Amino acid sequence: MNILIIEDDEDMASFVSKVLTEAGHVVDTTHRGDMGLTLARAGDFDALVVDRMLPEKDGLTLVREYREGGGGSPALFLSALGEVDHRVEGLKAGGDDYLAKPFAPSELVARVEALGRRQISEAPITSLKAGELEMDLLARKVTRNGHKIDLQPREFRLLEYLMRHAGQVVTRTMLLEKVWDYHFDPQTNVIDVHISRLRGKIDKDFDEALLHTVRGAGYRLQA
Amino acid sequence: MTIRLPTLVRTTTFKLALLHSILFTVFVLGLLVYLYASTVVYVRAEASDSLDAELTELSRAYSQGGLVRLNRSVRERQSVLGSRQFLYLLQDAQGQKIGGGLSTLPPGIPLDGRQKYLFDVDYRRPDGEIVSRPAEGRAVVLADGGIILVAYDVGEFQRIVPRITRVVWTAAPIGLLMSLIGGIVISRSAARRADTLAKTAEGVMAGDLSRRVPVIGSGDEFDRLGEQLNAMLGRIETLMESSRHVGDSIAHDLRSPLTRLRNRLETALAEPMSREMAEDTLGRTLGEVDNVLATFNAILRLSRLEAGQGGPMTRTNISGLAGQLAELFEPACEEAGIEFTANIARSLTVLGEKDLIAQAVSNLLDNAVKYTPEGGKISFKAARERDSKIILEVTDTGPGIPAEERKRVVKRFVRLEASRSEPGSGLGLALVEAVASVHNGQLRLEDGKKRNDGRGLRARLVLPKA
Known part of the structure; x- marks a missing residue:
């Protein structure tokens, strides 16, 4: 992916840049808001990573103006302000995701990659496919190799999210936010248990495991 | 304390009092003018009318019986009316007086009978004293050249005018003075109360946040203003306390892990170590940093809540929220070998912030x-309570919390001795308590289900129904 990082703190910018480069992406960096807007408009980026507090033009204004000018690349806000109302402000300004500092590198990579994928699958789709798994979104049916798999509604949504991001790492926080719509972390390992139940249903009777745990990061459904 | 006059003159109350007294004076003057017009003018007009009638009557008597009859009529009238109302003079063509109470025809009186004429008469009072009085009358020349004059005393009317004028000139300044004095008195008491407000504000600004405006209890504007100011000061005091509390908390709970971190890093730097050891040290250090960050976030969230900066309050479907949480925690309970039951009533709603309530209940379930x-x-229960309340209740069979500790555990960083070894920041219940108070609700801790040696805990989040 081709990613533009707009972050005034140089240490933070080079950290983000290093993390994303190591994950195999091409990265451009700028430290000023106004420069960021110019670059975002001029270049064809797959995703923007924008700090909220920037010199010359703050992140919220930058993304709002970028959207008003017809810019369509997905944007991820990075900010030290992480409360729910800050998040809502960010999404209202036209951001697609919001990540509070400090964050784990794997969390950043997972979220940026999830953004890039969303961009591609913009058209309404009625079915998903990941390896041997097939999901019919209208009939709400899941099959693996033609064998029907019975899922609870929540398990269905969990699998749907994993399938939409098949091949990518998805973190626990992302699942809590996107599948359960919670913006806090329960201390109990609730997500792990849900994943292991889902794994029990989709992988149990098959030789090859599709749902993998990525140590220290999250989960990945094999594409 | 004394109020200097210039201060007094500048106050709004004084200006209003002054304006009021001016309006009052103008009103009194107007009233007097109206009174004068409607009495004096009316009475004069009526007197003039009856004068005309009198002359007509006398003219008729003359035409019926000449001077003799006329004279008799005059005499009759004088005796009947006691010469009070009208004064008469009847004289013949030669200018000799024939009858009537007046002695001579006033000089210069027009004799056409149409114009009224003002003159002075010498009037003999019953005690013999002769007084000069103003009179107004008309004289008519009779057919034989004689003259009949009828007049009335206008002294009363003329005296009323200066009397009214005098009343006005004495009453108006007195009224003005009285309302000014009243204004000053009112103004002074108002100024004194405003001064109390200012004094309190000064005290607060000087750092004494416990100062409050005295409220008399009269329920007037100053009392209401005082009550509002006191409420505001109470709020400010709470906020100040809360921010000082954050400082204490940070010192208390972040300094020690940071110190541990620093020591570990220092030791790592000083000692030569294998790659494996270094990785282990760094891994543990990272874990510690994450804990510090989590605690820090919890403190910030708690402080925002305690400062009343929750999210927007909306109608929140508690049944849905509770169902979702039950579904989220049920597998984890099963995995831990705990029997989990949920009992959720339908269509429960509160006015609240969904994410906060969810986090509070999630904290209770986490603890359980x-x-x-x-x-x-x-067992997890969401139900309606009799008095329009909604309860979210988590009951467990764990060790429970002794009754004497229940007030303490909802404070920040308070952890029971028995649970020190468990992971956690000691902020969970404090957050639930804060969420409850933001929603005008309560957190109640009671004994739960007894099992073996544990007394169990029942944690109840009580929220007002939407």
Whole structure:
């Protein structure tokens, strides 16, 4: 992916840049808001990573103006302000995701990659496919190799999210936010248990495991 | 304290009092003018009318019986009316007086009978004294050249005018003075109360946040203003306390892990170590940093809540929220070998912030899962309580909290001795308590289900119904 990082703190910018480069992406960096807007408009980026507090033009204004000018690349806000109302402000300004500092590198990579994928699958789709798994979104049916798999509604949504991001790492926080719509972390390992139940249903009777745990990061459904 | 006059003159109350007294004076003057017009003018007009009638009557008597009859009529009238109302003079063509109470025809009186004429008469009072009085009358020349004059005393009317004028000139300044004095008195008491407000504000600005405006209890504007100011000061005091509390908390709970971190890093730097050891040290250090960050976030969230900066309050479907949480925690309970039951009533709603309530209930469920031993039981209930309240209740069979500790555990960083070894920041219940108070609700801790040696805990989040 081709990613533009707009972050005034140089240490933070080079950290983000290093993390994303190591994950195999091409990265451009700028430290000023106004420069960021110019670059975002001029270049064809797959995703923007924008700090909220920037010199010359703050992140919220930058993304709002970028959207008003017809810019369509997905944007991820990075900010030290992480409360729910800050998040809502960010999404209202036209951001697609919001990540509070400090964050784990794997969390950043997972979220940026999830953004890039969303961009591609913009058209309404009625079915998903990941390896041997097939999901019919209208009939709400899941099959693996033609064998029907019975899922609870929540398990269905969990699998749907994993399938939409098949091949990518998805973190626990992302699942809590996107599948359960919670913006806090329960201390109990609730997500792990849900994943292991889902794994029990989709992988149990098959030789090859599709749902993998990525140590220290999250989960990945094999594409 | 004394108020200097210039201060007094500048006050709004004084200006209003002054304006009021001016308006009052103008009103009194107007009233007097109206009174004068409607009495004096009316009475004069009426007197003039009856004068005309009198002359007509006398003219008729003359035409019926000449001077003799006329004279008799005059005499009759004088005796009947006691010469009070009208004064008469009847004289013949030669200018000799024939009858009537007046002695001579006033000089210069027009004799056409149409114009009224003002003149002075010498009037003999019953005690013999002769007084000069103003009179107004008309004289008519009779057919034989004689003259009849009828007049009335206008002294009364003329005296009323200066009397009214005098009343006005004495009453108006007195009224003005009285309302000014009243204004000053009112103004002074108002100024004194405003001064109390200012004094209190000064005290607060000087750092004494416990100062409050005295409220008399009269329920007037100053009392209401005082009550509002006191409420505001109470709020400010709470906020100040809360921010000082954050400082204390940070010192208390972040300094020690940071110190541990620093020591570990220093030791790592000083000692030569293998790659494996270094990785282990760094891994543990990272874990510690994450804990510090989590605690820090919890403190910030708690402080925002305690400062009243929750999210927007909306109608929140508690049944849905509770169902979702039950579904989220149920597998984790099962995995831990705990029996989990949920009993959720339909269509429960509160006015609140969904994410906060969810986090509060999630904290209660977290605690229950953490402290309930294998083979235990957790029951989760969402229901309506009689008095328009909604309860979210988590009951477990864990060790419970002794009654004397229940007030303490909802404070920040308070952890029971028995649970020190468990992971956690000691902020969970404090957050639930803060969420409850933001929603005008309560957190109640009671004994739960007894099992083995544990007394169990029942944690109840009580919220007002939407």
